[in-house]
Amino acid sequence: MEGRLDVDMTQDAKGAPPDWPRRLAAESAQRLTAACERAPQVWARILACEAVRESLPHVWACSEFAAASCSRDPSLLEGLLERGDLLTQVDESWIARQLAADVDGEDEPALMESMRLFRRRHMLRIAWRDIAGWAGLDETLRDLSLLADACVEFAYRRMYAAMMARYGTPRGAETGEAQPLLILGMGKLGGGELNFSSDIDLVLLYPEEGETDGPHPVDNAEFFLRLGRKLVQLLATHTVDGFVYRVDLRLRPFGDSGRLAVSFGAFEHYLQQHGRDWERYAYVKARALTALEQYPALYDEVLRPFVYRRYLDFGVFESLRDMKAMISREVKRHDMQDDVKLGPGGIREIEFIVQALQLIRGGSDRRLQSQELRKVLPRLVGRRLLPAQTVEELQNAYGYLRTVENRLQQWNDEQTHRLPDDERARARLAYALHAPDWEALMRDLNTHRECVMRCFSQIVFGPVDSEAGQRSSPVRFDLDMAAAERLRSLTSLGFEEPAAAGDLLEQLRAGAYYGRLDATGRRRLHELLPRLLPGIARCAAPAMVLARILRILERIGGRTVYLALLNENSMAMRRLIDLCAQSQFLTDQIAAQPLLLDELLDARLLEESLTRAQFAEELAGLRMTMQGEDPERQVEILRQFQSAAIFRVAVADLTGRLPLMKVSDRLTDIAELIVQEALALAWSQMTARYGTPACLDEDGRERIPGMMVVAYGKLGGLELGYGSDLDLVFLHDSSAGAQRTQGPQIVDNGVFFQRLGQRLVHLLTVHTGAGRLYEVDTRLRPGGNRGLLVQSLAAFRDYEFQEAWTWEHQSLLRARAIAGDAPLREQFETARIEILRQAVRRDDLQEEVRRMRRRMRENLSKARPGQFDLKQDAGGVADLEFLVQFWMLKWADQYPEIVTFSDNIRQLESLASGNLVPQSRVDFLVNTYRRYRQRLHRLSLEGQDSVVSDTEFVDIRRGIVELWDEVMREAGNLR
Template identity: 50%
Template sequence: MRQTEASANEGHWQQWRDWAEQNGVGVPEEAAFQEARARVWEASEFAALTCARDPQTLAALLADGDLERSLDAAAFKAQLGAALAEVEDEPGLQGALRRFRRRQMLRILFRDLAGWAGLDETLADLSALADCCIQESLRLLETWTRAELGTPHDGHARPQSLLVLGMGKLGARELNLSSDIDLIFAFPSAGPVVGGRRELSAEQFFSRLCQRLVQALNVKTADGFVFRVDTRLRPFGDAGPLAMSFDAMEGYYHAQAREWERYAMTKARVVAGEPEAAAELMAMLRPFVYRRYLDFGAIASLRNLKTLIDRELKRKGMADNIKLGPGGIREIEFIGQSFQLIRGGREPDLQIRPIQPVLALLEQKGLLDAETVAELTAAYRFLRNTENRLQGWRDEQTHSLPAAPAARERLARSMGYPDWPAFAQDLERHRERVQRHFDQVFADPDEQNGATHALAALWERDPDADEAAERLREAGFADPEQAAQRLVAFRETASRKGLSSRGETRLALVMPRLLEEVAASGAPDLTLERVLKVLEAVLGRTAYLDLLAEHPDALHQLVRLSAKSPWFGERTARQPLLLDELLDPRRLFEPLHRADLEQELEQLLSGVDAADLEQRMERLRLFAQGNRLRVAAADVTGAIPLMVVSDYLTEIAEVATAGSLSLTWHDLVARHGAPPGASEAAPGFIVVGYGKVGGIELGYNSDLDLVFLYDEAQAGRATEGARPVASEQFYVRLGQRLIHVMTTPTYSGVLYEVDMRLRPDGNKGMIARSLASFADYQAESAWTWEHQALVRARVIAGDAALAERFAAVRAQTLRQARDPEQLRADVRSMREKMRASLDKTRAGWFDLKQGAGGIADIEFMVQYAVLRWACEHPELTIWTDNIRLLETLIRVGRLPEAVGADLTAAYKALRALYHRNALQDTPGLVPDDQLGPERERVAAIWGELMGA
């Protein structure tokens, strides 16, 4: 049979040669062309018949050189535009489109089968061909329909046009050789048709236009067809209107759409329509497709969808379907799209359509390993090439491997194999790899990790109180009766909240595993109480139950960290979005440094409209909270040294403050314009951090002591905008808005509490003042305690040049010569006042910060020493943190080495205990028998240095 097909196709070639000879058309005789032509004619009856029946097409391609080059979208549009230049009606349009399509399909198919074009070019060319045919047809048909029916207007009396959404492979620009095109039609808003002979609505107009467009592309004439058009992906399917307004579409997708429609929308692209309206439509659809949280429900939905597909294929006996069958193209797409649906809302760079770049991005992000991506990409390319060879034979839409031996041999040869067994071996290898990776990604945790622990029955069948207590006692609970009561109370809470059937199913999956993890935690009583609070907080939000159900490792980390500290459970209960951080242990226990923090924040904010201030504030809070949780996780598990905890926490605060300032700057400049010469990079404004953030000693629950300063050179000038204000007023408003951005509660709480009382004149002072007036204040009016505070002050955000000037002012202030006795008396007096009002030391308990021999005593001694000797040792003004200041005091000989070492060791020990207390959500009090020697030594040094 293969010989018969080959002979027939060679006969078609001879027909073309005879025609060419009769019409004086040159026949390329180069060996390379002849070999390529033979490969094409063997692999495609469509190509052979097309040239035999319409010989001018190949002749034109040879004459103008198009057969030997790739074309871009502009070239397609120019060629089709020329072909349509004289078209005046729909029959003419249909004929011109089909002739154009025939020419381009022959060109694309020839280049593909000859090996002159790679897969990526073939898919791009086919997609560009479809785009061009849709766009040019719509251009003419919309003009003709308006001439007949009038012009559709929106609700504001403005003309409006149709938008065409390309779905599936067209949307992703991955169209194959004989594919349907899936289209959805939309228009901006309901309104009347103006200027027509009879009254029509915009929907009626656009429905008629859509019918004409579909007919122009889809109907089969003597010239064939352009593209088979499928409109069943539209809202309500065949039962829905052909075209819908944006509002109607939004209502459907956010209230009635099914989960598979989200999957389909990952590839949606506006292929025709006005750019502004297209951007509006995609912005409207994006929240439906990409959720702002990590959406692990998508895995279960896609798993279910694949099960339905498999069942249907099995029923129809279609195991050899390379698109939908086991290890087929659809499984590769499902893998990529599952990650897109889960993470695309939080990571906007995943909101792309073509599957190969998606896979590459997943490797870059560490979500799939390099070997997996390489195997999936190779399989995808192999399967898509196979799909094109199957469809290129007769220009028919098929995805099934042939059964006839001759057809199998032909397919193998077209793929570059000597025979079917060699091809089938590689095909099976690719499909097995795809199936394996698909099974790993979509493995059902219920099947893989079904709880077999004895505690599973506590949730699965709700035993009586005695049996429950006995099982809990055997599992190691110290107070099994109380633990049993907690479980009963939690079950009642879950019942009261009225979970959906899906929520009940997911909770039933989570609870047995949770109980098993809690029992193994080492502190089951406390841990159970803590993790049940988290589950209570997420009961009504199935997405988080999905996360814990689909990722047992995340559940394990929640239990593990809650066992070590109530801090995790309390914060996760308040902000369940923090559960997302438990997914990747590499990230969870490796906090980020500044450059990576900046990159992460930029990525988080990039997916939010610049005008959406509330959502950008929300993203800032998620950024800070998530990164603080990572630091705490690494801290309590010993993954990072304790003394770098504050370094990490301080960098998070700095990046969050800088991000807040950027957001605030843009918001205010949009209203008033910027001060002359100022820009985001050099705003003429700085944020000075005092206290713990200035001293790089931030804790988990610390607020930020801030002071805002601006460049006095801007005084007396106005901003350069439509609504100008004085520059001084601009900077005051900038400070006020910055406080608002950081402290106003959003869904996720506040970013940081901000304390402005350290600014000149305290609460009575201006929110922002010029650096020159700040310098004057420090030189002439500031109290000693304000100079003490300045020891720990540094710029944490804003203008780099102004920051250098601030550093000079600070250094000059701290290096003033002072009366040692008066200084000692001032510092000692301030310390006594502070201890009298703040020290919470009481019988049996010691205040780590304010108690005698505590943290504040060491800080005050360091501040005294800097102010006392900086005039002689300028290097004492370089650092703002106590550890390096102590090192400097030792180096310059102002503290004996043993004294400095004792203070350093005591400070580290006190800070370590303070951090631990913070993670236990307890105040800074410890039993008074802890750190006794260290406290006594600090108190003794205080007496020696401060004289009391």
Template identity: 45%
Template sequence: MAELKGTLERLPGPLRAEVARYWESFAAAADSAGVVRPTGGFLEQMIKVWASSEFVARTCIRDPATLMAAFDRGDLATRYAADEYQARLERLLVDAVDENQLGVALRRFRRWEMTRIAWRDLAGLAGLEETLGDLSELAEQLIDAALARLGEWHCRRYGQPRDADGQPQRLVVLGMGKLGGRELNFSSDIDLIYTYPRQGQTDGDRSVSNEEFFRRLGQRVSKLLAEPTAEGFVYRVDLRLRPFGDSGPLAMSFTAFEDYYQNHGRDWERYAMIKARVVAGDRVAGERLLADLRPFVYRRYLDYSAFASLRDMKVLIAQEIERKGMRGNVKLGPGGIREIEFIGQAFQLIYGGREPALRERSILRVLDILATSGRLPVIAVTELKQAYDFLRRVENRLQAWADQQTHHLPEDDLAQLRLAFAMGFANWRAFTAELTRHGEAVTQQFTQVFGDPAATDAKPQGTRADLALLWQADPTEDNALRLLAERGFENPALAWNRLQALKNGFSYRAMSQRGRERLDELIPRVLTAVSAIAQPTSTLERVLDLLESVARRSVYLALLTDHPQALAQLVKLCAASSWIGKHLARYPLLLDDLLNPTTLYAPLDRQGLALDLERQLARVPVDDSEERLNALRYFKQTQVLRVAAADVSGAMPLMIVSDHLTEIAEVLLRKVLELAWADLLPKFGQPRCMSDGVERDARFAIVAYGKLGGIELNYGSDLDLVFLHDSAGDRQLTTGPRQIDNPSFFAKLVQRVIYWLTTRTGAGDLYEVDTRLRPSGRAGLLVISFEAFAEYQYHQAWTWEHQALTRARAVAGPPELAERYQALRRDVLRMARNPQTLRCDVCEMRERMRAELDASNAETFDLKQGCGGIADIEFMVQYKVLANAQRYPDLVIYPDNIRQLDGLERSGSLSIADAARLRNAYRNLRRRIHLLKLQEQSACVPVAEASDARKAVVGIWRRLMEDAATIPASET
């Protein structure tokens, strides 16, 4: 055939005979199958591809009909649509009724589609990103298809896995490495991790635990994909990146998974998790898991530990290259693919916590961002991207030759010529010259990024040698106790036991070598710092609790070791408050705030809070709702820490503390409401209504009761909220693409508000929300109209609900609605009431509350619920306000207890003496509860501690609430 001969002549001489043999086999197979042989441009393309890939040639010889059908459909000439792999695979698997048939179908599909991808790559019809993307998408669809069918058959046998609440559970498959980054090479292993949301058991006749169910399912998936058969294999599966590696469970619940990374995660696992992506199974749950793990991968502050880790990695890479002689390895050798990836990962780990744009899985996207941000010169990024393109194409051509995983440059002449030809070079010398040029460019950039800094061995400043020996040496117990006593530790035995427990405990032994080195350097500094303050033993306990909680995340140890001022602030705050110590241990990202005492002890005012929140949210991608959740939570934790720091420093009185905590909550509530509106408006549109013949927007407000309403928020307080809207009249509908009635819209709005407030992320939640104070309590609607609310308050509300109304105010929504609510509240509170009935109702409710909640006993007094405690003061004030507001309307202006007492005194409803006693008692009791909260103690004290305040309150209660003769004539 003259055309074939002419095409073969264009090949390098040594390759012609090889391709000619392929042609002979193909021609015979095509003739036998009655398939027309290729001609023209298609023939030229085929010869070129075959010269570069024996795998493609043998696949074509094996099934010439499929090749020609693909050519006729245009499959080889065009890129698949986004869902093409999935659609074709689903059609193919319709008749797969058992595991054997499924395995055959998957292998055949993979073999042909790999042939197609390699064809387009080797023929120059697809660029690198398309090729890597197609290889990754193909793998993802094959894994997902295998899991879907095996999971269905598995459920038929054992039943559906469910959690303790009966919710169905599904396996989540994480793709790691190049699969996770959508950068899979031609014959790569696939690195997978199996996990599932919650523990439980299946609901079938042959019930098993969820752990056992998913373990068996994972085994079947891995075997189906990796087991060699007559049809070959689908993918080699590597599960060693899972928690605890080969010794760990094959499938792990989210809780155990997160616990592993929090307590055992190592630096290399952080690098690996950069690429992690859900590739099969429950994708929604998997994305939640990855969001929860994000703080493990990306630190909020500059990742101080990354510098040292990356310096060590550079040394290890160089040693590995020399030890294994990998200079001819395009992946791991000098100037290879790994060095390019490592450059990108370095910047991701160091800056990704503060720059969400760097949380990319694709190295090419990361390099683009580094150029845009100026972290790498544009020319350097250009060189790195060109080198990456070249090296990845070399890698794919090495592997496409025989569908084998290799990264080594060939040594025999024919293979070298074949690779050079596949890369578009006339000979090996020309190819290696270009390879060398790219490798040198990569090495130059790698050296600039990871050049060894000057070695430092500075000792911790101010560390007393004797205290250091308590940790670094092994003194006898007697010597240790003597030394601790000399240095002022009030309980030397407890301090020594805590140090010994840490050093001999699991946390220390389970730490990495680097982590132990950092802790060994840090503990003597901690001992020196705590020995200089009052009560060093209790402070040491709190600091050690925190260090134990972050011990296996040594980045925090590096922060405290490298920044003495941060350690000094930590010790100071832990000395003042165990609550702050636990707050920092719970949210260790806040340790970064210890670096700047100027801002740490200066809580922002309302305007400053709003501006700071906007700045933090501005850093988050608009479409990343999960990161917005984290930003809101981090904002709250940071601001609360500032208030607590100023509080324990003695610079802020209790009432101002509550003001700040209340302002933080209000700023967040307003932002959350704004975000909730933004979630719903695109789908449903603006709620509108026709009222009194005028069409208008329907509006919404959030009303706060309790501590938030009374401007008395404490650390950890929940929010008592009621939700109101003013939609009324006719045509109460939204205006968007999906119209719904206004009540339904506002119900969805409340659900979004609660979601934004209560969803727990790695940064915690914002607030617990209590909605039981709404009309009819739990039986009532979650959101109610103003008209219905007013009707309820005027005609149906219980006395205790009017009591609650005295401490209520609108905190979010349009000013007009706040004014309308205030007017309604004023009118309800000023209603005429029978004082005797009112007093009986208030006393009855107080006795019921005391019976249920009072924790007092013969030795201790409950500061809040005990007889003579805070609740008694509040109930007396509420009774007096409700009894006198009709005559003295100013009593209902303010929602907080102190200003209501002031108003009762001014109006003469309380005597000057009684008002003063109640104010003093109220402040003292609240301050005592506040201090106990900061020390993580219950609100109960020895009876003698609060006797004076208690006696004053009890005396006034008996006169006002138990003696009918004390009811003034003006109130009857």
């Protein structure tokens, strides 16, 4: 017969191992021959397709389901070929359209038969494309999920219509609106990653209580209970044609003992009062299959707050270990070591890894709030999540294990995850996976499983640190033990002078913090202390370090997930001890923002260099998280980013990985990025209310004006320090006619930009739960506090030429546009240089500079007798800066290139390059400036003011004073 497959049936040589690929293909050929004899014309048409003819031996050898389905009813395969379904990838809505067109039957028996035949045909299509290699894993999982989605939604619509015909439409008691059934797909169905022969896990919900409006009314609870039963019956009942899907409803509230369908209100109450950690894992995968319009509100108001906590929830590891231990006991009890789903290194461990990280960080990173594991896994690359190599290994392992799982189930459409133990089935599975033999398959499989086990152990049980890696201390320590026994324990833990530590711990035990802890919090604290104390005892000043750490613990308060964080990661605990031993500033930062404890998890905290690009990339990743949040939450997210970034800079500073200039560069970068992001947020909020502003250009064409932010002082001079204020000026370029916004509320552009500036200041200074971003000073704008908050660039230029004081021109030397459109920023820089060249009054420049410096010295110094204010006293930073500014203003008209830069050091270097100041003098000033700033940074890190003993810096202070006297012709006083 034309199209018949001819395969060599020669027996294996005596004593030789079976040639399984040849033998399996031969058996497929024999089976096809028999099928062709029963329906020769149908098979002739089928085998005329070269792709089918070539793939059939392999597909049939690997899937008894496919072979039996085609042999029994070849019209299934022929129909797929006639419509082109088999050879091409289909779009997402295609299956639902086919179901609506193909499934018929008014009564339930006919509907059941029609749906089961539809399911078989499309399972054949999916299996064939998968085994033949025409579809990748993503397509296979997607199509399996879409098929289940379509069947559930179709069955729901048919059964809902039948129920309404009998009872009427269920309506809400409060709204009177028709009530749908919201069906949540859970597990792999919810994730859009259904395996070949899977149950479907469903949860059935309806919005409101009420009753139906038909002639025989029932309450909504009864209506949806009956609807749920009919839905399960239609999908899961076994008939001569099989079933559509096995349906599992045990994930509903209270499981098997709970109602089949519950209202939104009852669902919310259950999760709040009874929801357990394993249910949080389960609802990560929840996805609405029906009543899609109802789901967003339910998700935002009920599910998301339950699943994703705003804080970092490291307590999930405790429950995850319990869940894993329970599964391990079941695996051992039922001898399931060869189960690719539940066994060691199996699919479930990968799911646990991903879902645990989703639960921990999904509240602060919305990119992780996804049901699809294969989408979330790549997003775990990054700080404190997973290294790129680990993610790649897990992706490869997941893909391989899911393929093995599908091949096991495609054999006979059975829900199995166990590797076969007989030679024939093993050979068939190896053949299905294109492995040379069973041994090669197991080598590949074990490589992936070992990778998964290693990653699972490291993430769930924590990395091991040689000095502090034990989960418990060999020395018993209990905060509630008697004072004498506590002292003995502290001595055993390494404290040479335990009394001071004992007093601090007694204050902790007797304080309000400990009294407010719940049982979980006390358990976590009791577990942490004996692990924490030995490391503290090894510090040079253990009592001081203990006091600092206990202050952090008390500030953590009831958020004991942070105690869990330290319990889960011994290296993070070590880093906390080290940092608290080095810096009061870092202690204060962590106490104010316990979220910074999360930074301690990343080994790169003490290793990697920091760049602006890294911070910009991290902030860009947060934009998705900020979308849809209210303005206060957006600012809170920015504040968390800022705190973490400054913390990393301070750590790099303390460990010597960032030199002084780079510290200020990075602090400046952070501030610039935040101002730029805040400006974008403010613009978005204002244009949503007033519309985009518009004006006319010089040629009469409409354009959109913009606003820029000009930084003065330390930010403008690229010399920002820890805790520095931001000196900001806001300018716009709206000009000419038609200066109005485009609605909804139309206002003059001047009003728009004033409100935009006010909004930006509000975003930067508002207090949130995470604190405020910056203190902002806008008094350097033209006219000071009496002037408009936002002025046009033209008005700014006019003011600087006509009204500005010398000190304002001094300030302009340190000015830089840091946010706004690039052309507008370039216009500002052009105007700045023009002002500094032409607007400065040089006839009385020396006297004005000297007078301003004297006034500052008298009013701003914080020094007492025997002390020296590094910033304000004679010979300090301000004297040096004023000298530089005097020189710059004096010569800017003749040498405009010297005012190109806004930072002191490059300004000094430009003065030397122009031979305006001797190189030796510039070298002295540059070295002095760096030494002063280094000392100021260290004082900031220790939480101290800019005051030191007057025995410090004596020689260089005298040098500055002498230089001041020489340049400014005024005797200085060295104090």
